[in-house]
Amino acid sequence: xxxxxxxxxxxxxxxxxxxxxCVDSDVHPTPRxxxxxxxxxxxxxxxxxxxxKIGDQIYYDAPDYAHAYAMRVDTFPADGEFAGSDPDLAxxxxxxxxxxxxxxxxxxxxxxxxxxxxxxxxxxLNDWQxxxxxxxxxxWHERWRGSICAAIESPEDGAREIERWAGHPYMGQILIKAxxxxxxxDPKYDPIWEAATKHDITVSCHLSRGHxxxxxxxxxxxxxYNHDFMVTYSLLAANQVMSLVFDGVFDRFPTLRIVxxxxxxxxxxxxxxxxxxxxxxxxxxxxxxxxxxxxxKDHIKFTTQPLDYPEDxxxxxxxxxxxxxxKILLFSSDYPHWTFDDPRWLVKHLPEHARENIMFRxxxxxxxxxxxxxxxxxxxxxx
Amino acid sequence: xxxxxxxxxxxxxxASVHIFSKSNKDLRSxxxxxxxxxxxxxxxxxxxxxxxxxxxxxxxxxxxQYPGSDPEFVGGQLFDERGVDxxxxxxxxxxxxxxxxLGTAIAAxxxxxxxxxWLEGNSYADRYRGTIxxxxxxxxxxxxxxxxxxSHPRVVQIGVPLQSREVYGKPQYWPLWEAAVEANLPVxxxxxxxxxxxxxxxxxxxxxxxxxxxxxxxxxxxxxxxxMIAEGVFERMPALKFVWADGAAxxxxxxxxxxDCFGRPHLEQTPWAPKMPSDYLPGHTxxxxxxxxxxxxxxxxxxxxxxxxxxxxxMYGSSYPHWQLNELxxxxxxxxxxxxxxxxxxxxxxxxxxxxxxxxAQ
Numbered sequence: 001x002x003x004x005x006x007x008x009x010x011x012x013x014x015x016x017x018x019x020x021x022c023v024d025s026d027v028h029p030t031p032r033x034x035x036x037x038x039x040x041x042x043x044x045x046x047x048x049x050x051x052x053k054i055g056d057q058i059y060y061d062a063p064d065y066a067h068a069y070a071m072r073v074d075t076f077p078a079d080g081e082f083a084g085s086d087p088d089l090a091x092x093x094x095x096x097x098x099x100x101x102x103x104x105x106x107x108x109x110x111x112x113x114x115x116x117x118x119x120x121x122x123x124x125l126n127d128w129q130x131x132x133x134x135x136x137x138x139x140w141h142e143r144w145r146g147s148i149c150a151a152i153e154s155p156e157d158g159a160r161e162i163e164r165w166a167g168h169p170y171m172g173q174i175l176i177k178a179x180x181x182x183x184x185x186d187p188k189y190d191p192i193w194e195a196a197t198k199h200d201i202t203v204s205c206h207l208s209r210g211h212x213x214x215x216x217x218x219x220x221x222x223x224x225y226n227h228d229f230m231v232t233y234s235l236l237a238a239n240q241v242m243s244l245v246f247d248g249v250f251d252r253f254p255t256l257r258i259v260x261x262x263x264x265x266x267x268x269x270x271x272x273x274x275x276x277x278x279x280x281x282x283x284x285x286x287x288x289x290x291x292x293x294x295x296x297k298d299h300i301k302f303t304t305q306p307l308d309y310p311e312d313x314x315x316x317x318x319x320x321x322x323x324x325x326x327k328i329l330l331f332s333s334d335y336p337h338w339t340f341d342d343p344r345w346l347v348k349h350l351p352e353h354a355r356e357n358i359m360f361r362x363x364x365x366x367x368x369x370x371x372x373x374x375x376x377x378x379x380x381x382x383x
Numbered sequence: 384x385x386x387x388x389x390x391x392x393x394x395x396x397x398a399s400v401h402i403f404s405k406s407n408k409d410l411r412s413x414x415x416x417x418x419x420x421x422x423x424x425x426x427x428x429x430x431x432x433x434x435x436x437x438x439x440x441x442x443x444x445x446x447x448q449y450p451g452s453d454p455e456f457v458g459g460q461l462f463d464e465r466g467v468d469x470x471x472x473x474x475x476x477x478x479x480x481x482x483x484x485l486g487t488a489i490a491a492x493x494x495x496x497x498x499x500x501w502l503e504g505n506s507y508a509d510r511y512r513g514t515i516x517x518x519x520x521x522x523x524x525x526x527x528x529x530x531x532x533x534s535h536p537r538v539v540q541i542g543v544p545l546q547s548r549e550v551y552g553k554p555q556y557w558p559l560w561e562a563a564v565e566a567n568l569p570v571x572x573x574x575x576x577x578x579x580x581x582x583x584x585x586x587x588x589x590x591x592x593x594x595x596x597x598x599x600x601x602x603x604x605x606x607x608x609x610x611m612i613a614e615g616v617f618e619r620m621p622a623l624k625f626v627w628a629d630g631a632a633x634x635x636x637x638x639x640x641x642x643d644c645f646g647r648p649h650l651e652q653t654p655w656a657p658k659m660p661s662d663y664l665p666g667h668t669x670x671x672x673x674x675x676x677x678x679x680x681x682x683x684x685x686x687x688x689x690x691x692x693x694x695x696x697x698m699y700g701s702s703y704p705h706w707q708l709n710e711l712x713x714x715x716x717x718x719x720x721x722x723x724x725x726x727x728x729x730x731x732x733x734x735x736x737x738x739x740x741x742x743x744a745q
Contacts, residue, residue: 063648183587216586218606221550227649228609231641239585239599246594270633277675285434308641315690
């Protein structure tokens with residue numbers, strides 16, 4: 001115990017290394033107030049971001065929003081800043097106490113209303129991560145991996161940003177938002193996929209919400225509550241999967257890897273059947289080369305949080321088996337959000353043979369992570 | 384009656400047969416002015432018309448009739464060739480009209496056509512059951528149509544488009560759902576054909592391929608259904624029954640798991656729908672089986688069919704004469720009970736059809 005405390009305080013990695021047994025694919029860091037501004041490139045800092053006072057934008061509110069702000073209530077640091085703003089508290093709660101060995105950071109800026117501004121914000125988030133989470137002071141333990149935020153709606157800019165960060169030792173993936181139209185099979189996005197595959201970096205997609213048609217607009221009208229809104233939000237990801245497959249993105253970019261983060265995942269099982277049936281019926285009209293489910297299993301992964309299960313959990317076990325969960329899932333906690341899944345809780349739900357793949361092997365392969373990290377004495381081990 | 388691969392014989396109710404007018408001239412003969420002289424779209428769409436053709440081959444009659452427009456020819460194909468005992472007809476109309484009066488008039492013309500031509504006055508009329516098309520953008524006009532046909536012995540449900548600008552749990556639709564309950568008729572929701580008003584067919588806008596369109600489009604029922612649950616529509620109307628007529632029942636299982644599990648803490652926001660969301664499914668939710676549905680003839684097909692009680696909800700339907708013509712194939716892993724429910728029993732119960740009587744009447 002003494003040695004751990006010492007090493008944590010001194011911020012020096014131990015010489016001894018331990019195997020990575022839990023890769024957490026969805027962790028949300030937040031800038032402390034006022035810190036991000038300095039990184040936003042001009043003219044957008046002055047011309048867009050600082051031109052007005054912006055209040056809370058919440059509509060479709062999570063339960064008890066007025067008290068919890070959709071966060072785990074114990075993740076707000078003592079200094080009054082927002083949940084996820086203190087790397088040391090996150091390190092204690094997520095790495096030491098919950099047992100995540102490597103955490104993929106996914107900063108989530110509020111979407112701006114036009115592409116150049118979103119690109120400027122992406123640049124800012126990347127510099128901010130590099131200086132405030134991935135630097136030697138904050139990442140002394142080598143547990144944090146950042147995301148190269150890229151504005152998918154501005155593909156040439158996004159590709160340039162990927163070039164700027166490719167090769168950074170602690171940037172683990174490219175992060176795009178799920179909402180911009182049209183869906184991803186459109187060739188306008190090719191520069192992003194091109195840059196990602198050139199550097200062999202995985203592209204992850206997180207939901208973000210937005211305004212107007214990028215809330216997005218469900219084809220038959222808007223849900224009423226966060227309940228039906230968030231449940232049906234998964235259809236956005238389902239549609240992106242169909243576009244990636246039927247528009248032939250994986251034929252154009254045979255090494256492209258895509259991760260769907262926090263879109264739920266059990267729907268992929270019947271969706272694979274559905275796409276395969278359509279392919280079978282309409283083979284002569286489509287240009288793709290393989291069964292849709294084969295593209296899914298070779299190119300796409302889904303994060304485990306939120307884990308949705310039925311009253312009879314044996315049904316979930318069967319669904320895991322039929323979807324070949326060991327090939328397509330990555331563990332994620334969603335720290336510090338209210339929907340946090342503790343890795344020790346999650347792992348118990350997985351079929352035994354799939355646990356190592358889902359908890360760390362798939363993550364190591366997806367993000368090109370090391371198999372060991374410097375030991376932290378007293379850290380919880382998940383399994 | 385059909386004979387299955389294992390030698391068993393069952394009746395067949397085809398719960399979704401799509402019918403059409405013969406031509407615009409034919410349809411206009413059921414319209415009165417000022418609607419008779421109006422312009423409105425044909426059944427076939429441009430952007431998302433199916434490459435290769437909208438209809439299955441051999442569904443035109445010997446005189447090149449429009450597919451699904453001739454009750455004698457259709458009856459021969461369904462009842463004589465395909466072994467169907469009773470068919471539920473669902474008229475396709477002409478897209479969602481910005482002018483609600485015109486939309487209602489086109490729906491009413493199809494109803495008059497269906498009742499006079501299909502449910503009466505042909506040699507298969509006692510095997511046909513009908514869906515009354517109403518326009519949910521015009522509640523007054525819709526209630527008028529329900530009132531007009533509710534007591535017709537062969538009218539068994541009300542039909543509305545899947546496409547809408549507000550989801551069907553919203554209160555402006557409640558008078559129509561209440562009228563359906565009052566008339567003891569299920570409400571069937573089907574993708575409307577023809578050009579007309581609608582948002583883009585996917586939440587990411589306009590897809591490039593027909594395959595993405597056809598794969599996503601049916602899934603839109605999930606927005607309606609989850610909203611109806613959260614808005615307490617089934618709590619308020621315990622006898623209301625909805626039929627999602629474009630299939631994709633398989634997606635119900637993951638989405639209702641999500642609605643129950645992720646959703647549970649949200650129940651405090653909707654005290655008018657106090658039960659677990661999945662408790663609102665039995666007796667309220669039905670599906671037509673589509674040709675793209677299910678895991679195929681796998682060893683677990685029957686087990687999957689039982690998840691979420693889908694085996695009490697799904698009814699065989701051919702979607703005749705559309706290209707997705709669904710041939711009745713029962714996976715070997717279904718139990719005899721699941722097979723019967725799919726082939727005829729669920730539909731017989733929902734629509735109050737006495738299959739034995741229907742068959743012996745021939």
